Amino acid sequence: MTVLTIVLGAPFVLGDHPVRWESGSALPRIVRGDAEESATPADNATGTPSASSPSSSSSADGLQVAKPWKAGMPQWGVQLYWEEEKGKGKRSSTFIENQARKHAEYLIGLGANSVSVSFPFFTEGTTSDELSAGAKTPSPQRLQRVLKVFEDAGFRTTLRPIMDEKSLNPPDGWRGNIEPASRSAWFASYEEFLTPYLEVAEEVKANTFVIGTELNSLEGDPGWDALVASAEKTFSGEVAYDANWDNYVAGRINMPVSHLGVDAYFPVEVEDTAPVETLVDGWNDWLDKKATGPLPNITIAESGIGAMDGAYHAPGDFYTKRAVNPTVQANWYTAVCRVVQERQMQGVYWWSIWFDDDPNTKPDDKVASRLDFAGRPLTEKAIKSCFTSDYAGPGTDTAS
Structure with missing residues (x-):
């Protein structure tokens, strides 16, 4: 009974929130000049002034999405997760721009037209009223450089802050069950943190x-x-909220936003040999x-899901490392x-690619999360087949 409880309960305590922690319409682009970038902005989370100019156009480097996204088209995308990893001597602006280009080239090869850049912010515990950037939080200016690479290459872009869970004692504590002592103070702190990123x-x-x-509570x-x-006064694009799958199916998501996304890790209780049709039925x-x-x-x-035995029962489990499958x-x-x-639906974003990783390299399964898909040929083939299908977008007939 204990084993059965763990297996059946895993999707709810492990599969809900697979973010790795350390062990509307298409809008026109604007290109910033060197003077704007180099005047005063900080170039990293610690406030060091930037010494270099923004990147040149990615399209000039030959990076260009085959079919840039337009309103009504499906969003075929990937979640690119970026934690600043300091102390390695290679995190210059040149490095992050080149890394962004490497990812853009890889995503273009998959047929993607969209990218979402997720990045962490921090809290002190489940009842804390304070939210803030940490050493691993990319600064707004560094995120701007990365976003510009993708914008210039023709990608649809999303910026997505996500609460880091290390201080919440996962898996029992997670971002979906925080209870700030003062909610008004929590929202004030959150607005202060978000505003520079919205800008x-x-x-x-x-x-x-x-x-x-995934802020269920x-x-x-x-x-x-x-x-x-406040966000809509600063940002003219689409303001969205991404609900966790359990709350999404349980009832109405009452959020005053213009779009709802779903972090979807639905457990399907089938064997590893189950055919695709059975998995579709489970979803x-x-x-x-x-x-x-x-x-x-x-x-x-x-x-997403781990490339391992037994993963259908808890698709979002990034703690476990069973036999690779x-x-x-x-x-x-x-x-x-x-x-x-x-x-x-409007599309899908696969979780995830780690920003510092080389997407062209096979994952080291001794240390890597089983959820990593870049460098796994079978999964890459499935993604490319998906992204290059004839599906025209929401409201259209299903493509074969």
Whole structure:
């Protein structure tokens, strides 16, 4: 019974929030001049002034999305997760721009047209009222440089701050069950943290800013009204919220935003040998708890699974390292893509690629998360098949 409880409960305590912690419409782009960049902005989270100018156009380097995203098209994307990793002597502005280009080239090869840059912010505990940048939080100016590389290459871009969970004692504590002692103080602190990032998102004309991710316990709080209103004064693009899959299927997500994404890690209790059709049925069983038929207003903001035995039971489990099984991961990706198309969703963003990683290198399975997909040929083939399909977007007939 104890083993059964752990297996069945794993999706709820492990699979809900797979962020690794340390052990609207297309908008026109604007190009910033050197004078703006070098005047005063800090170049990193510690406030060191920038000494170099912004990158040249990525399109001039031959980086260009084959079919740039336009309103109505599906968002075929990846979550790029960026923690500043200091002390390695290679984190210059030149390094991060070159790293962004490396990822842009890789994503273009997969057929992607969208990218979401997720990055951590920090709190002191589940009841803390204070939120802040930490040593691993990229500064607004450094994020601006990275976003510009993707913008110049023609990607649809999203900026997505996400609460780091290390201080919350996971897996029991996670961002979805925080209870700030003073919610008004929490929202005030959050607004102070977010505003510089919203300003940068506006400067580079990002398409979407995700105002919150998987904050189950705070959904519906009146504090969101003022926070979102403030964000919309600063940022003219789409302000979104990404709900966790359990809350999404349980009822209405009461958030005053213009778009809802879902971090979707639905557990499917089947064997590793289950065919893609069975996985599709498992996903539809979960989605039907919310609504049957097309879901044209929903984006799968995160989805993924470990390339390992037994992963279907807890797709978001990034703590466990069982025997590597690339077929499990590839079949899951194929099934999710089929669901996105059949339910006429807005698209999917796969979780994830670590910003400092080389996406062209096979993961070191002794240390890497099983959720890593870059460098796994079967999964890459499934992603490319998905991203280059004939699916035209929400409200259209399903492509084969």
